[in-house]
Amino acid sequence: MQLVVARIGRAHGIKGEVTVEVRTDEPELRLGPGAVLATDPAATGPLTIESGRVHSGRLLLRFEGVRDRSGAEALRNTLLIADVDPEELPEDPEEFYDHQLIDLDVVLADGTEIGRITEISHLPSQDLFIVERPDGSEVMIPFVEEIVTEIDLEEQRAVITPPPGLIDESEAVVVSSRDEEAESEEAAEKTDGASKGDA
Known part of the structure; x- marks a missing residue:
């Protein structure tokens, strides 16, 4: 690969x-x-x-x-x-390669479907999941332990516990254009957490 x-x-x-x-x-x-x-x-x-x-x-x-x-x-x-050998895994069990994360289903702890990871955006302060919602819109989810609580490769899903406003329908932070990436970088700088890895 x-x-x-x-x-x-x-x-x-x-x-x-x-x-x-x-x-x-x-x-x-x-x-x-x-x-x-x-x-x-x-x-x-x-x-x-x-x-x-x-x-x-x-x-x-x-x-x-x-x-x-x-x-x-x-x-x-x-x-x-x-x-890279597709069977190769990072040494740290809390790290993942991009190809392991792309296409994972993103769900809440109660199983509610949020969408599917289509891209990993690597910013200086942290990584972001670009998640495509069922309606075709996109939302950016910071890949930090406080929000992404579980990555289950066997079940092909990422379980998240988002803070209020991140994905709520009433005040969703929906990204429809890459022109808004600068705004996401500013938001990312305010979130503490460690990147869990890429390629």
Whole structure:
């Protein structure tokens, strides 16, 4: 199974380094020196990581064969893709890969159906479930222990205990456009909790 583990950002310096937007909870495993990654677009890769370091809170990578700023800039917005055994599980039992969570049914503790997870949004402070409601609308649910109380992979469901107003019909926080993502980021920053993982 192929999973997106990072997106290449802008070039850093003049020696071929690039910033990357990490999309995995295991960067030391997926993005370590020697890792060979497929790419999207496919013609850009495969890319082999030569070295990596953290600078000002951002991960910087250098790839074999990329030696200058123009070469690094040519990689901008490329997605880095790792081959992952579909049976492989994160070491922490409280962490999950994105592909394990997509399509799970979201229900309340009493079994009331809320919708289906269609996407995981990875924000700096936490992760969000993008949940499609039965009527086609979408709601964002913070993936924190206080709200997501159980992930049952056997039953293919996520049990939630939402605070008042998160999904109530009378005052639902419904998201119909990705243009509202900035508002969701602001809300996410006010919620305490640890991300339980992604790819």
